[in-house]
Amino acid sequence: MDFGLSSEDKLFVESVKSFAEKVIAPRWVEIDERKWPIEEVAAKLGEAGLLGMTLSSKYGGQEATFLQAALAVEELAYADPSLATPVYVLLETAWPYIVQRHGRDEAKEEVLPEVVAGRAFVGIGSTEPQGGSDVASFQTKAVKEGGLWKLYGEKNMVTGVSTILNLPYGGGVVAITRTGRLEDRHKGITVFLALLKRRGRVTPGFTHRDWDEIGRHGLSTGYLTLDGLPVEDVFMLGELNGGFKIAMEGFNLARTIIGAASIGATRWLLDRGLEWIKQRVVFGKPIASYQSISFKFAELYARLEAARLAVYRAAWVADRFYSGDTAFTIHDVATAGATAKYLSVSLAVEAALEVMKWFGGASYFKETNIARALLGILSYYVGAEGAENILKLIIARNIIGREFV
């Protein structure tokens, strides 16, 4: 067992870190205040080779491993702890990879190079108004009309729709739709790459409005009404009624990289906290000298070390599975991804709340910026890509057995 990174991985992290420090870190508050539009940030990320990193070089990708993608997202989250930038990158790590793995050549050749260049965004259209956790109960329909698939239904809390509309090519969402009967549950689900804007032209058949988020303002999330959105056959991913497993693959990968984003944000929080507790003098001593503070720091530091290893291992398990190592199954990828997200997101939230206490009243004001990180991280605490109980459900089912849980 080797806990060090390979020389190739070290070089890769150093180059991402240098980009993140120079380009993203000085302007992360501008991103959160929507003064630097995410589409412009995306162009920079594309130039730096950070979009669709895990894609084949055939599409312009870097053929990066998931471990490298996790390391990159961790550094981007350290530079932008509001999480808009790392979330953009993590979504473009997970979902375009799913398109590459399950899509038709024609669709991949058209869309994936645009993603890599930062000219298109591919998001996930999963959650419906009646809930996001029970994917097998989704009701958005795909029906064949006049040679095209037409999508009808409601998708809620979809990240990136405004971005798609603002980017030069556009892009779309991996849409989870029902093509079988509702009672068929997961056996009646098909996924499509549903393009909302293609080659610069907005597709008819949908309306959209953004929610007013409490945080992570740089990357919007909205409500999508599909009213006959047309999708060509070539944009189906996998086979008819075979979409459930494909969607789950995407969630596994996204959760692993969300873990990495949470680790980057936690590192940023603890570094800010460390600087502060050493220099803030109260009752004649730096507050770091009070054990109620130094022990809490030690506890968070130790948990960070553990969660970070869980994230790197989840990425490594995904790399093993996707490189064809038969010692690993998709269940291993799912369990490791759920574990990575479960450990790291709750840690990031607790670290933010604790560091805010160390800053005292100062943390209540935007200038301190600690709360910006907390509000970004909360998106993953309350739901996005699987609420905490759903992560526990996945771990319990895979380890204890579906017959019990």
Ligand SMILES: Cc1cc2nc3c(=O)[nH]c(=O)nc-3n(C[C@H](O)[C@H](O)[C@H](O)COP(=O)(O)OP(=O)(O)OC[C@H]3O[C@@H](n4cnc5c(N)ncnc54)[C@H](O)[C@@H]3O)c2cc1C
């Ligand atoms: C900022 C943000 C961005 C998002 N981006 C996207 C996106 O791009 N695309 C997308 O499709 N969705 C997105 N989402 C939605 C997200 O995926 C959902 O919030 C998530 O799947 C949970 O669904 P829900 O909020 O409807 O909660 P529900 O499914 O209604 O669940 C509510 C609560 O019940 C609990 N629960 C549910 N079932 C069980 C059970 N069996 N046992 C115990 N507890 C249970 C859950 O853990 C949760 O706490 C985003 C959400 C946020 C906040």
